[in-house]
Amino acid sequence: MPFRTPKLVVALLLSLLAAPVSALQLEASVKPLQLVAAALLEGISEPGLLVPPEASPHHYALKPSDMRDLARADLVVWVGPELELFLVKPLQQTDARLLQLMDGDPGASMAAEDHHEHEGGHHHEVDTHLWMDPVLMLEAAQQMRDALTEIAPEQGPALNANFERFAAALMAKDRELRQRLSPLADRGFFVFHDAYGRFVSHYGLRQLGYFTVDPGRQPGARHLSEIRGQLQEKAAVCVFSEPQFRSAVVDAVTEGTGVRHGELDPLARNITPGPDAYLQYLDALAGEFERCLKP
CATH class of the missing domain: 3.40.50.1980 (Nitrogenase molybdenum iron protein domain)
Incomplete structure (x- = not known):
């Protein structure tokens, strides 16, 4: 008598084959970084955002939903403790790969924060708003592409094609803005x-x-x-x-x-x-x- 696979097993196998592959998940700290990530991830996934654009990264506090997003992330992109000090401890609790765009010592930054809070002020020794410079964002996009390709090599060709398109468009826009603003x-x-x-x-x-x-x-x-x-x-x-x-x-x-x-x-x-x-x-x-x- 020939062996017949039970219908329930067949249905289960078909459902597993039809299930979508888990999307590559990137979480950006602030929206301009999310915008750059969106160009790289076009056709692959939609990047998440931790700090709402109506809030300030200087004083934001993560919500439980933000912590869940961090737990699901494959890559978290942030400027660094000089800007998003609130992220230092939460990022120590995630298994996601971290891409920090500005070098900084979290301990030193926290000490500086304590000092400035005591003095009644808040000051950055360096300009942390990296996204205001298109050259720095082109470099950031390249770092995002490389990190995402290491996480999901099968997406490498798509990520590289998106990066090349973004780079060409950004350089053209930069030339246009120079002419307009000069x-x-x-x-x-x-x-x-x-x-x-x-x-x-x-x-x-x-x-x-x-x-x-x-x-x-x-x-x-x-x-x-x-x-x-x-x-x-x-x-x-x-x-x-x-x-x-x-x-x-x-x-x-x-x-x-x-x-x-x-x-x-x-x-x-x-x-x-x-x-x-x-x-x-x-x-x-x-x-x-x-x-x-x-x-």
Whole structure:
């Protein structure tokens, strides 16, 4: 009598064969890094995000759902303890591969944080907003590609094709933005939060100063008085606020000066992740500088 496989076993085998392969999961700390990851993972998976774009990485606290995302992640991409200090301990509890884009000693950073909290301030010795420089983000994309390829070698060809496409598009966008912004090199401005130095330096813009280093803290009265003095002397043509924070202090300082108001979003709040999302983000920043600084 011929052996017959029970129908239940056949159904089980078919269901296992039809089950989707677990997707390659990347978690980014902040949204601009998620936008770069989305270009690399196009057609493969959708990268996750830990810090909502309406929040600040300077003072964020992970929720239980964030911890679950970390537990499922294959790769976690973050700047480092100088920016996302809240991630230092949680990342010690995950088996995910970690890609830290800026060198830093967590112990030293925590000690510095304690000191600055005691002094009533918060200051970064280095500019942690790496995503403001397209050259650094091209390097970051290459590191992401290499790390993901090691985790999932079968995705290597797709990851490399996506990287090559992203690199070509980013270099073209960078050349375009240089041409658009070069006429504005002598137009002075202030920003609310010291987050744009790398963008300003890369494109040769004239930032005169900022209201605060840490957007979670109000700037001091003496500092605000100095800014108002420069505005009254017509040193600046624009002051930029941010959508994540109330601009009442900016309104108060600029009242009666005739200076223009702009709004820069350091965390890409309104940009939807996709293959061209990071380019759209750079374009949006450049567009706001153009709008507010043009004669």
